[in-house]
Amino acid sequence: MTESAILPEDLVLLLGTRPRRGVRAWLYRGVAEAVRDGRLPPGLRLPSSRAVAAALGVARGPVSEALELLAAEGYLITRDRSGSRVAPRAESVRTERPEVALRPPPSPGTPDPALFPWASWLRAMRVGSVRLRPDDLGYGDPRGLPVLRERVAELLRLTRGAVVEPDRVVIISGVAQGLTLLATVLRRRGAGPIGLEDPGSPGARDSLRSLGAEVIAVPTDGDGLDIDGCDEEPGAVLVTPAHQYPLGVPMAPHRRRRLLDWAAGRLVIEDDYDADLRYDGLPIGVLQAMAPDRVALLGSVSKVLAPGMRLGWLVPPPHLYDELVAAKRNADLGTSVFDQAALAEFIGSGEYQRQVRRxxxxxxxxxxxxxxxxxxxxxxxxxxxxxxxxxxxxxxxxxxxxxxxxxxxxxxxxxxxxxxxxxxxxxxxxxxxxxxxxxxxxxxxxxxxxx
Ligand SMILES: Cc1ncc(COP(=O)(O)O)c(C=O)c1O
Structure with missing residues (x-):
């Protein structure tokens, strides 16, 4: 740490033009920013409030108050009546940006934002919000709003052939959160490694690894994932049966049957990420319909509406339901009720299906x-x-x-x-x-x- 000092006139220069009003807030913000970005280095001695006030040509009161606030928040250390010095830098004050973490993942599966249905979504936001009751604004049921769980259950039954009742749906912030919740619960249960399609989604692989989950490769070819081709026995498998990511193949009927046989006492995680958008005929139904007690079904609005909405659903098998609801509650106490109310209205008014057709x-x-x-x-x-x-x-x-x-x-x-x-x-x-x-x-x- 330096033991040098900054002169009052230099501090005034560093802070730039003083506003006519709001000296206290201006001084506070200017010094805090200069400490954060290192222009005022740790250990540097600042002039007394009297000297700063004189250099600025203002009353001493607001200057003292700004310096006291900076000391209370840990930017400065008050030495004695004559002045203070810049506090040592805590890790949290560092301003280097973690560029890699901030960069969005390169997802080829991003929709065209120009096709987002602005008018009907805004209408759904207004109508859905008006229908919220005062109680809905509290920490509610972590599974989500009942009206949205009903709409999602209907949609999944109708369009994906899923076997699902509203009280079996958990509203989540996308497939990514569903994977996090499932990995957390599986790990706590000591379920063993999670098998992933090879080739498969690098995003899912990275995200599961970052959670500390052990992931293993399951060979995947023109018939989809081949559970018998694994070197090691996984405790659960993540699979994209309707449109394998990235190859696009639908999982062949014999592989679907074999996977569900294998899943007795284990778990299949079905990522149903883009099957709504099928161009060559009817969408292929979900695997979950054949074994709702062995499959956790995951989906989201990321392809049909927008990934930035962070809204999706999880339909877990009954034996994992309570644990997953608890994991969702512990993760974030539930998804925003305004977003949920809007989506419930959007689906209920038929706009979701209209958007899919368009x-x-x-x-x-x-x-x-x-x-x-x-x-x-x-x-x-x-x-x-x-x-x-x-x-x-x-x-x-x-x-x-x-x-x-x-x-x-x-x-x-x-x-x-x-x-x-x-x-x-x-x-x-x-x-x-x-x-x-x-x-x-x-x-x-x-x-x-x-x-
Ligand atoms: C294979 C796969 N699954 C799921 C998703 C969607 O994830 P989320 O619902 O978290 O946006 C994507 C998005 O690109 C994907 O490629």
């Missing part, structure tokens, strides 16, 4: 054009574009993959390398975000970059 139409046409342009130059995985928001292009080498990825990043497009979706050495390719229109010139540029 997106199927718009995205269906967009991807048809994109696939036609890509197919001249690339091997496109045909299953990958039958549903959802991404598609998969195979490439001949990892070098081509790196060049293609660099090109897409420079063009500002959402993409992920296929190889990063594997646990070990993976097949080269690109998982391309296909929600936004992609110009033919970009497809040509991509082909040139990958050549």
């Amino acid at each position: 997106l199927r139409q718009v995205y269906g046409e967009r991807r048809q054009a994109l696939v036609t342009a890509l197919q001249d130059r690339f091997a496109v995985e045909s299953d990958s574009y039958a549903a959802g928001l991404h598609l998969v292009i195979r490439l001949p080498s990892l070098a081509a993959e790196a060049r293609a990825m660099a090109y897409l990043a420079a063009a500002g497009l959402r993409a992920q390398t296929l190889s990063s979706c594997y646990f070990g050495d993976g097949a080269p390719g690109i998982v391309l975000g296909a929600a936004l229109p992609i110009a033919p010139a970009v497809v040509a540029g991509l082909a040139a970059a990958a050549a």
Whole structure:
């Protein structure tokens, strides 16, 4: 720590132009900011309040009050009547930004924000909020508002064939929170490692690992996840049966049956992330319908509405229900009631289904054009574009993959390398975000970059 001092006139210079009113707040904010960003280093001696007031040409009172507040909050240490010095820096005062944590994950499955149904959502927010009762504004049922659990149960029964009653639904802030809650409960139960599709979602793998969960690879091919191909026995398995991420294949009926047999006394976590948006016919129903006692079903509004809404649902098997509700309560005491009320109204008024139909139409046409342009130059995985928001292009080498990825990043497009979706050495390719229109010139540029 320095033992140097700053002169009153230098402090005044550092703080910049003084406002005519509000000297106390201005001085407080200016000094606090300069301590946080290091312009006033730890140990530096500050002039007395009398000297600062004289240099500023103001009364001493507000200056003393600002310095006292800064001392009370730990920015300064008061030495004696003649002045104070800057306190040693606590870790929490550091201003370095953790850039990696702040960067959003590169998700190719992000919807086109221009298709967000602003007018109907705003209406649902207004109507839903007006229907809230005073009691709803407290810490309520951690499972969520009863009206939303009813609407979600209806929607899942109707559109996904799920077996679900409203009192079995837990409203969560997206699939990501559902995974966190399930991993927490499984770990407490000593359920063993969680098996993940290989290839699978790198986001889910990273998120589970960051929670301290042990994850193992489960081989996944053109028929989906193959539970018999595991080297080690997992206690639970995370799977995307309707539209495997990233390959896009639907899980073959024999693999579905085998997985559910295997799941006796264990758990299947079904990530039903994008099946609403199927372009080649009816959506494939959920695995949960065949074994609601062995499957935890997860879904969210991230694909049909927007990932930033952080709203989703979890339908756990009965034996995990109470523990998961307790985990949700401990995590955040429940999801915002205003968001829930709006979503209940949005689903109940038929807007959710209208949005799904609209997106199927718009995205269906967009991807048809994109696939036609890509197919001249690339091997496109045909299953990958039958549903959802991404598609998969195979490439001949990892070098081509790196060049293609660099090109897409420079063009500002959402993409992920296929190889990063594997646990070990993976097949080269690109998982391309296909929600936004992609110009033919970009497809040509991509082909040139990958050549
Ligand atoms: C495989 C997979 N599951 C789930 C999600 C959605 O997660 P959340 O509901 O937390 O937004 C995504 C989003 O990109 C995804 O790719």
